[in-house]
Amino acid sequence: MVSQHGIKFAVHIITKHFGNLVAKVCECLLRRGALTLQNIVRYTELTPTQVKNSLLVLIQHNCVQAFILEEPGGFGDTLRLITQYVVLFDNILHRLRFSKFLALVSLHFDKPCLDLLEGLLQHGRLSLQQMFDRARETEGSNVTLSTVQENLHKLVTARYVERCPIPEPVLEPPSENDVAARKRAAKSKIIVEAETLEQRVVAASFPSDTLRFSVAVNPELNIDCATEHAGEKRKFDALESDIDGGATTEKIILWRANCEEFVRQLRNKACIENVRARLDDDAATVFSAMVEASGSEEKKIKVVNSAPLSVNAIYEEVIKSEKGRNMTFNHVRASLVQLSSQPRFVRVADETYSIDFKNIVELAQNDEVESVVLKRYGRTAYKIFRLLSKDGRLVETDKDLSTPLTQDRVMKISDSIFVEKKESANMLYKLWQDGYLLMERLVAGATQFLLWKVDKQKVWWHFLDEMFHGALNLSLRVAYEIDQRDEILKLREGASKEKRDRLVKVRMLMESSLMKLDDAIMLFHDF
Incomplete structure (x- = not known):
């Protein structure tokens, strides 16, 4: 939803x-x-x-x-x-992140690979023939088919490019066993996150990894081009006839950017920076080495833990980097102890270490929400929200239910954060009104209680919606500034240079803010 x-x-x-x-x-x-x-x-x-x-x-x-x-x-x-x-x-949101995807690829590949990926991001799906034609237009007639195939091979091997999914996967209705399992979970009050229709369709449309990242492409340009046109015609005819089960006569190979891999890389980068901010550069170096060492086995975004690694395997990866060459084996061990303590970034079991991605992302989410609460409502609200986030929920007595706020209700909270009861009461009410806290009235005999708590699932959802709202406003303002710049460019150069420069700076600042806000959106939506 x-x-x-x-x-x-x-x-x-x-x-x-x-x-x-x-x-x-x-x-x-x-x-x-x-x-x-x-x-x-x-x-x-x-x-x-x-x-x-x-x-x-x-x-x-x-x-x-x-x-x-x-x-x-x-x-x-x-x-x-x-x-x-x-x-x-998700793929609609990814369209804002194309510049981030290109920046990731530019760290490891040359310009021809970057141009090939840029074409896929720009056009969505391309065949080998279309990639070859585009390369000849941008780089000249010296480009050969083998060069394009080699660049494609590099990107597919790195999982930055994949074959397009099945055009019309068949989605079977849920089986009786699935329905019975959901009913049993509901009766036992087990919280099961239901798979959305979008997730089911995406899972059904993906071929196996062997085929999805297969680099066997058709070197026959004429055949590829012919099947491409046949495939495009069939796709339009399928819409024309509403795809009533017609069989595919010829299957073409279309390629697209693998956004899942890019998001995984951005998640790893965010986790490394989180470790650096909370601990130090040495711990971040060791953590980064663990990410690299487990990267070949861990290929999903929302994975809880990475593959377990031994100390020797981690040390071998550490000394591959320039910063890691200065670290001794004991130094790496000390950093692993630091990473496995509170807050826990690494899990330890049987002398092996694995990255706790779930805990790192949750810590980053807590920091992001607490930071917004601090900036928007002040330090008292920050203390209240942080207290309830950690303690779960607090019960306060309420002797006068006709009064919206009473001192007795917030006595325990005010004592815990060392602020006046009236100030705590006002701030609790404000946070509750804005959706950051939940309040429940409880009755036990003749005594009535108020239960204050932070429901992270609901609060995080509310916070994400606010970020979407902010991103929409920023994007609309950027579009407005671009229109203003275009109008000013029509004026004479001398009379409008100062205003034109100001609009360029404002637009760049807003675009930068939009990218930072998108980082926070990914933290709550994609990671």
Whole structure:
């Protein structure tokens, strides 16, 4: 489920990149969920041709995935196949991070690889023929097919580029065992995070890793080009006929950027900087070596722990870096002890060490929310929020329920943070109103209690929605500043130079702030 400001922000991104028509189709899918072609036409009140073309654009840029849903229907046990379209919210957000993705690749690869990736980010999906044609346009006629294939091989091996997913995966209805398992979990009050339809479709559309990162490409340019046009025609015909189960005559190889790997790299980078800020450079060097050593085995974003590593394996990786060459074996051991103490960044078991990604991300999330509470509400609110975050919940007596706030209610909290009871009461009420605290009234016999607590799941969701709101406002302001600059450029140079320079500085500052805000969004949404 996507928050309201998250939907508005995603629609703004699509509007900015593809125009109002495509954005209207995207907004319909964001607000109503997966829909058939006929229902999209009905809800958007657009013509079938406009909807088909908009869907083709969104599919081309990996923002929508088509899938076939099996439903009971017809005679006997016959299943009815229905083609639907689901929007990929995460991929829409990734469009803001293309500059970050390119910066990561520039650290390890040369300009031709960077240009190839830039083409994939710009056009969404490309065949080998299209990559070759684009390279000849940008770099000249000296570019050969083998050079393009070699660059593609490098990026695919590093998992920065992958084959495109299955065009229309078949999604089976949940089995009786799955339904029974969910009912048992509900009865036993076990909290199970339900898999969303978007996640199910994405999982079904991914081929196996062997095929997904297979670098075997067709060297025959003419064949590749022919099958490409056949594939593009079939994709349009599929929309034309609503993909009623038609078979694929020829399958082409299309490539796209693997955003999952880029986000994983950004998460690792954020974790390393978190360690550096909390501990020191030596601990960050050892932690970075652990990330590198476990990188070949740990390839998922939201993994709890990395693969276990021995001290020797960690030391071998440490001395590969320039900073690590100055560290002795005992020095590395001391840093590992530091990393495994409170706050815990590394888990220890049987003389092996593994990175506790879950705990690191949670610590960073706590710091981010506490920082905002401190800046927005002041130190008293910061102390209250931090106290309730750590202690879970506090119960206070309430003798006069007709009074909105009483001194007895906040006695324990005020004593714990050493502030006046009236100030604590006002701040508790303010945080509760703004959604950062939860309050429950409890009755035990003749005594009534108020329970104050921080529900992190709800607070984090509220905080993420606020960040989407802030990102939307910043993005709209950046667009406004760009329009202002374009108008000033039409004026004479001498009369507007000072104002033009000021607008450029303002725009750069806002774009930088938007990128920093996106870092915080990734911390709560992607990591």
